[in-house]
Amino acid sequence: MPPxxxxxxxxxxxxxxxxxxxxxxxxxxxARPGGARAVVRDMNLSDxxxxxxxxxxxxxxxxxxxxxxxxxxxxxxxxLFGCDLKGAKLNNCRLVRADLRGADVDEADLKKADLSGAxxxxxxxxxxxxxxxxxxxxxxxSEAGIVQFAGSDLTDAILTGANAVSADFxxxxxxxxxxxxxxxxxxxxxxxxxxNADFRSANLQNADFSFAVLTGASMEGADQSGANFTLTxxxxxxxxxxxxxxxxxxxxVLKHMQWVATGxxxxxxxxxxxxxxxxxxxxxxxxxxxxxxxxxxxxxxDLRGIEMQGANLDASDFRKCRMxxxxxxxxxxxxCLFNRAVLRESDFNPLAIRRxxxxxxxxxxxxxxxxxxxxADFSGSRMMEAVFTDADLTAADFSDxxxxxxxxxxxxxxxxxxENALLEDALFDDxxxxxxx
Numbered sequence: 326m327p328p329x330x331x332x333x334x335x336x337x338x339x340x341x342x343x344x345x346x347x348x349x350x351x352x353x354x355x356a357r358p359g360g361a362r363a364v365v366r367d368m369n370l371s372d373x374x375x376x377x378x379x380x381x382x383x384x385x386x387x388x389x390x391x392x393x394x395x396x397x398x399x400x401x402x403x404x405l406f407g408c409d410l411k412g413a414k415l416n417n418c419r420l421v422r423a424d425l426r427g428a429d430v431d432e433a434d435l436k437k438a439d440l441s442g443a444x445x446x447x448x449x450x451x452x453x454x455x456x457x458x459x460x461x462x463x464x465x466x467s468e469a470g471i472v473q474f475a476g477s478d479l480t481d482a483i484l485t486g487a488n489a490v491s492a493d494f495x496x497x498x499x500x501x502x503x504x505x506x507x508x509x510x511x512x513x514x515x516x517x518x519x520x521n522a523d524f525r526s527a528n529l530q531n532a533d534f535s536f537a538v539l540t541g542a543s544m545e546g547a548d549q550s551g552a553n554f555t556l557t558x559x560x561x562x563x564x565x566x567x568x569x570x571x572x573x574x575x576x577x578v579l580k581h582m583q584w585v586a587t588g589x590x591x592x593x594x595x596x597x598x599x600x601x602x603x604x605x606x607x608x609x610x611x612x613x614x615x616x617x618x619x620x621x622x623x624x625x626x627d628l629r630g631i632e633m634q635g636a637n638l639d640a641s642d643f644r645k646c647r648m649x650x651x652x653x654x655x656x657x658x659x660x661c662l663f664n665r666a667v668l669r670e671s672d673f674n675p676l677a678i679r680r681x682x683x684x685x686x687x688x689x690x691x692x693x694x695x696x697x698x699x700x701a702d703f704s705g706s707r708m709m710e711a712v713f714t715d716a717d718l719t720a721a722d723f724s725d726x727x728x729x730x731x732x733x734x735x736x737x738x739x740x741x742x743x744e745n746a747l748l749e750d751a752l753f754d755d756x757x758x759x760x761x762x
Contacts (some may be wrong), residue, residue: 335369335389343370346490354379406448429473435451436480445472476700496664496699496720497741510621516664516699518645536664538695540625550692556662558644564599574605577614585614624662635676635689655689663756670705674707674727704742733757 338346352360363383370385372392381401391411399419420443428526429446446552449471472492482502490510499519508528513540515533521541527546536554566573583592592748597618597643598728602608603626610630619638624644628651637654648668654675677690690710697717710729715735724744732752743759751758 335367335368337371338365340373343373343375346373347380349376350380350383354381356481375592390709393669414459425472427470427472430477433474433476434478435482436478438479439481439483440487441485442488443482443484445487445492447471447491518665536662538624557641558622558624560600562604563642564601564620567600567602567605568743570600574608578611579606581616582612585612586741602626635678653691655691657692657693658696659692661693661696662702663696665696667702668706669702671703671707673703673706673711675710690705 341388346363346365348362349361352358353362354360358413363380363385365383365385365388367387369384369389370393371389372391373391373394375395375398377397379399381399382403384404385408386404386406387408387468388405389409390413391409392412392413393410395418396414396416396420396604396623397620400423400458401419401421403420403422403423404426405420405428408425408429409591410428410430411434413430413433415430415433415438417437418435420438420440422442423440424444425440426444426446428445432572438535444603447604463514474484475493475495476497476685477494478680479499479502480498480500482499484502484504484507487504487507489507489509489512491514492509493516495513496516497514497518499522501517502522503667504522504524504527506526507524507526507709510528510530512529512532514537516536517534518538519542520538522539522543524542524544524547526546527544527548529544529549529552531551533553534557536555536557538558540558540560554718570577577593577595577597582589582593584594585592595613595616595618599620599624600618602618603622603624606652607627612632613636615635616633617643619637621638622641622642623646626646628643628646628648630650631648632652634652634654636653638656638658638661639755640660641658641662641668643658643711644664646663646668648666648671651668651671652673654672655678656673673691678687678689688710690712691708692712693716694712696713696716698713699717699719700719700721701718702722703726704722705726706723707721707727709727710730710732711728712732713736714732717737718733719737720740720742723743723746724742726746728751729747729749730751731748734752734754738753738757741759743761746760748759
């Protein structure tokens with residue numbers, strides 16, 4: 326354990342030093358003379374490569390491995406207690422029965438990783454003294470606490486029998502993950518994407534699944550007592566099912582397009598409040614100007630190229646929608662769910678509306694007040710004057726967006742990307758504006 330001097334910083338190992346430790350560990354596993362088990366504690370191994378190496382039974386307690394590449398490596402029965410693995414690459418990494426108590430695996434890539442029988446419980450007996458600001462992003466001493474997988478990609482990961490009591494999987498991607506028999510008691514899976522995940526016979530007592538996506542997930546035999554499923558998306562219809570309405574969605578859309586083309590003289594405006602549209606027709610590239618669909622479900626639908634200018638869509642669900650190159654000028658999305666939606670190169674600019682007296686136009690901006698837009702991808706979109714007050718924009722991507730005069734006051738801007746965005750005259754809370762604003 327490192328000394329408790331506040332100026333202490335973890336020693337940084339070079340790749341050559343790590344390679345020598347790995348070489349001796351291979352000799353140890355093969356019971357060859359001169360071998361030595363890898364016991365590397367409280368070291369800075371950030372950004373180093375472990376690709377394809379066998380480090381079974383090794384001990385890396387308290388190490389910083391942020392950004393390290395562990396692709397195809399084996400850490401079976403290894404000790405990674407209290408390790409910092411933020412942003413690490415763990416594709417196809419073998420972590421069977423590994424001790425990951427208190428580890429921080431935020432935003433890491435664990436696609437196809439095998440964590441069968443891994444210990445992912447809380448850990449509280451290690452002091453992590455991190456490197457100073459001059460040498461990296463860490464400057465706090467902290468005890469190892471709840472295991473953090475927030476925002477990580479665990480697509481196709483194997484967590485059968487894993488002990489993940491109270492672990493934090495907020496906003497993680499667990500598509501097709503195998504969690505059979507896992508102990509997830511009290512785990513936080515808020516906003517996670519668990520499409521087609523297998524939770525059979527798992528312990529889900531008091532787990533938090535609020536805002537999560539569980540379409541196609543299996544939960545036979547799982548203990549769900551006390552679990553929170555608020556606003557969880559499943560395959561069950563939310564409200565009225567479009568497939569069971571008197572008219573087909575195709576017929577309703579045709580009447581609406583006629584209503585738009587004739588300025589309301591013919592046809593009927595499309596009104597779909599509290600309707601689940603997921604079992605309807607493909608709406609990509611459809612012209613649905615001025616529709617009303619408040620509290621409706623569009624989640625996971627293909628809406629690429631759709632035209633929904635001036636639409637009223639408050640409190641609707643657009644989670645995981647594909648809405649690239651859509652025309653959504655002047656539409657209202659207050660209180661909507663857009664978590665992990667893809668809206669690249671879309672038009673959210675104000676809609677110019679002619680005044681009734683014929684004297685010019687007024688601008689109708691897009692409104693996202695109190696909306697959830699966590700991990701949404703708006704890159705390359707036009708969003709002048711858009712209103713994001715009190716919205717949750719955690720990890721949203723606004724790279725290359727035109728956000729001039731947009732209003733971000735009261736919004737959660739944690740880890741938001743504004744690279745190359747136009748932010749002239751945009752409004753932010755004091756001290757919250759990005760440097761480019």
